[in-house]
Amino acid sequence: xxxxxxxxxxxxxxxxxxxxxxxxxxxxxxxxxxxxxxxxxxxxxxxxxxxxxxxxxxxxxxxxxxxxxxxxxxxxxxxxxxxxxxxxxxxxxxxxxxxxxxxxxxxxxxxxxxxxxxxxxxxxxxxxxxxxxxxxxxxxxxxxxxxxxxxxxxxxxxxxxxxxxxxxxxxxxxxxxxxxxxxxxxxxxxxxxxxxxxxxxxxxxxxxxxxxxxxxxxxxxxxxxxxxxxxxxxxxxxxxxxxxxxxxxxxxxxxxxxxxxxxxxxxxxxxxxxxxxxxxxxxxxxxxxxxxxxxxxxxxxxxxxxxxxxxxxxxxxxxxxxxxxxxxxxxxxxxxxxxxxxxxxxxxxxxxxxxxxx
Amino acid sequence: xxxxxxxxxxxxxxxxxxxxxxxxxxxxxxxxxxxxxxxxxxxxxxxxxxxxxxxxxxxxxxxxxxxxxxxxxxxxxxxxxxxxxxxxxxxxxxxxxxxxxxxxxxxxxxxxxxxxxxxxxxxxxxxxxxxxxxxxxxxxxxxxxxxxxxxxxxxxxxxxxxxxxxxxxxxxxxxxxxxxxxxxxxxxxxxxxxxxxxxxxxxxxxxxxxxxxxxxxxxxxxxxxxxxxxxxxxxxxxxxxxxxxxxxxxxxxxxxxxxxxxxxxxxxxxxxxxxxxxxxxxxxxxxxxxxxxxxxxxxxxxxxxxxxxxxxxxxxxxxxxxxxxxxxxxxxxxxxxxxxxxxxxxxxxxxxxxxxxxxxxxxxxxxxxxxxxxxxxxxxxxxxxxxxxxxxxxxxxxxx
Numbered sequence: 001x002x003x004x005x006x007x008x009x010x011x012x013x014x015x016x017x018x019x020x021x022x023x024x025x026x027x028x029x030x031x032x033x034x035x036x037x038x039x040x041x042x043x044x045x046x047x048x049x050x051x052x053x054x055x056x057x058x059x060x061x062x063x064x065x066x067x068x069x070x071x072x073x074x075x076x077x078x079x080x081x082x083x084x085x086x087x088x089x090x091x092x093x094x095x096x097x098x099x100x101x102x103x104x105x106x107x108x109x110x111x112x113x114x115x116x117x118x119x120x121x122x123x124x125x126x127x128x129x130x131x132x133x134x135x136x137x138x139x140x141x142x143x144x145x146x147x148x149x150x151x152x153x154x155x156x157x158x159x160x161x162x163x164x165x166x167x168x169x170x171x172x173x174x175x176x177x178x179x180x181x182x183x184x185x186x187x188x189x190x191x192x193x194x195x196x197x198x199x200x201x202x203x204x205x206x207x208x209x210x211x212x213x214x215x216x217x218x219x220x221x222x223x224x225x226x227x228x229x230x231x232x233x234x235x236x237x238x239x240x241x242x243x244x245x246x247x248x249x250x251x252x253x254x255x256x257x258x259x260x261x262x263x264x265x266x267x268x269x270x271x272x273x274x275x276x277x278x279x280x281x282x283x284x285x286x287x288x289x290x291x292x293x294x295x296x297x298x299x300x301x302x303x304x305x306x307x308x309x310x311x312x313x314x315x316x317x318x319x320x321x322x323x324x325x326x327x328x329x330x331x332x333x334x335x336x337x338x339x340x341x342x343x344x345x346x347x348x349x350x351x352x353x354x355x356x357x358x
Numbered sequence: 359x360x361x362x363x364x365x366x367x368x369x370x371x372x373x374x375x376x377x378x379x380x381x382x383x384x385x386x387x388x389x390x391x392x393x394x395x396x397x398x399x400x401x402x403x404x405x406x407x408x409x410x411x412x413x414x415x416x417x418x419x420x421x422x423x424x425x426x427x428x429x430x431x432x433x434x435x436x437x438x439x440x441x442x443x444x445x446x447x448x449x450x451x452x453x454x455x456x457x458x459x460x461x462x463x464x465x466x467x468x469x470x471x472x473x474x475x476x477x478x479x480x481x482x483x484x485x486x487x488x489x490x491x492x493x494x495x496x497x498x499x500x501x502x503x504x505x506x507x508x509x510x511x512x513x514x515x516x517x518x519x520x521x522x523x524x525x526x527x528x529x530x531x532x533x534x535x536x537x538x539x540x541x542x543x544x545x546x547x548x549x550x551x552x553x554x555x556x557x558x559x560x561x562x563x564x565x566x567x568x569x570x571x572x573x574x575x576x577x578x579x580x581x582x583x584x585x586x587x588x589x590x591x592x593x594x595x596x597x598x599x600x601x602x603x604x605x606x607x608x609x610x611x612x613x614x615x616x617x618x619x620x621x622x623x624x625x626x627x628x629x630x631x632x633x634x635x636x637x638x639x640x641x642x643x644x645x646x647x648x649x650x651x652x653x654x655x656x657x658x659x660x661x662x663x664x665x666x667x668x669x670x671x672x673x674x675x676x677x678x679x680x681x682x683x684x685x686x687x688x689x690x691x692x693x694x695x696x697x698x699x700x701x702x703x704x705x706x707x708x709x710x711x712x713x714x715x716x717x718x719x720x721x722x723x724x725x726x727x728x729x730x731x732x733x734x735x736x737x738x739x740x741x742x743x744x745x746x747x748x749x750x751x752x753x754x755x756x757x758x
Contacts, residue, residue, distance in 0.1 A: 323507065
């Protein structure tokens, strides 16, 4: 399998039309289209249906059969909306805010190996890049919150920045544990190291009992990084109206929404790459029944990768419709006094495990 | 000691440590920010405006501004006949219309000194207690939303819908009933009503427990409400608090027991007060718990009413309704236990007119809300939301 690694993406990047690197454009467009499609279907429609199921109601039912066209109708509505910029807003910041926010979450897709044959950019410091580039979102949020010139937006932005910057620490340390187990920061290599005929038994999560600790820490921290419940205090509806995007409407609002769903898949993908084998099939070969071999390959890889990502997004949604919201100080307490020390502990334990346990 | 001239330095914070040492921090001066919370804010439960003076996330002072929903209830009352006031009382606490009507009818009956048929009393208590459950369901559900838990809200509304359906069946309206009239009822209940109500009681009893557990067994919910907005019992009494708010502070005060009216003395129910095991007495969680426990007590009351109810044979719900209401000159104050506390009406009659000279409503929400300034001092914004939610105001009754 190793010899056809990144076959598709390399073929694409070598594709030129009239001397223009058209292949590179397509390479970048694929994750973009993916975000748009997944947000449209699973993100918006799926979340509404899942929440409806949890809340004993039907969800969208009017537009199309079972309301499947509801999202299309919503998008059309958003497109038609007047693009309002408040008169007292800082126009430049207000306009670039959603863009920067989206770019921040989208840039991380460059290093996500969607399949054994496809990765945007096979960086040897991919994981490090993914951790780092997310911080760009902070700039977008701050620009949106400050540029809106609204007190609630400002509160939301300040809360959000404090939250994201704080939670990056336990998140990064937890991911480092995974990187330590792999011995590399290359996302494609991390995934490759978890493949084998025993399926899920090769995943880092099942390789050492200690891996569960960073796995849980990263999952909690990633929830906070993408501002999802119970850490959705930057947009806390009942407190801050809508937080940093209070003043946004129309397509700008849609872009912020898209960025949120983009980040959700991004963190879900990272957790499944580092701890759950990314595009590797979880099915083991049982004797002559070669389930693992049957469900491996570039196309199956993309399937597994997206399925694992969607599973974690489902857990995000599940938590959102179940849990109340933490308070700002409780959130910081959880980060600095619980998650960060435990992240360090798991870091040390993983190091010891890697050295002394073969 | 001369004053320092800081005019050229921009925004500075000057701290005088001693006579000789003055600390000037440039660009570090922090200001308090005035934050207008409402009248269009998702968690002020209507059109309440709270003007908060904030230092970062900490609230130094929060002053409620009222009157956005003022509809001249008292002035209207002076211009219509006694029976015509009943629909207006529905619009006070629109989540518990039956209870408001009940309180008003009691007051005028006290003024007129008339005897009410026994079956009327039972039906009144049943609909009032059903409405109390519906009202508490809204209170608990929206409190969940205030703290970020969406799902309990929809569970609450699912069950409230059944109650509204029952009350609609009896009265013809979902919220603004005009059902309890002075001296009687608009109609008798439909023939199968009691059967359906007892079906609802059996259905709702486990649901109430589930709903209670959904929030009070949730670690985050408890963390957000436990020890927040503590109101000591003596201060609560001095503020004139009543209802679940006062009981949340540990005072066993319920007008259905302490100033009994209607058939409540014949019924067996407990006055719910928090035991202090889960919550700190007087905090937001206690108030929430009281409401959750009260739903169970209301179910008990409804069950007893159904079993003791006199038959409908020869019953006319309007038999005791006076043809023309013209009370003797005098004044009266009648009160009843509403879901939100004591709702009282003070009525002054001159003995000549069919309209009250003065009709004042004593609103529990208004009185409960008046403690906002004390409760909010030094709290964080999220806690302020938790406190407003625990007061459970209905702006229709606050502003009247």
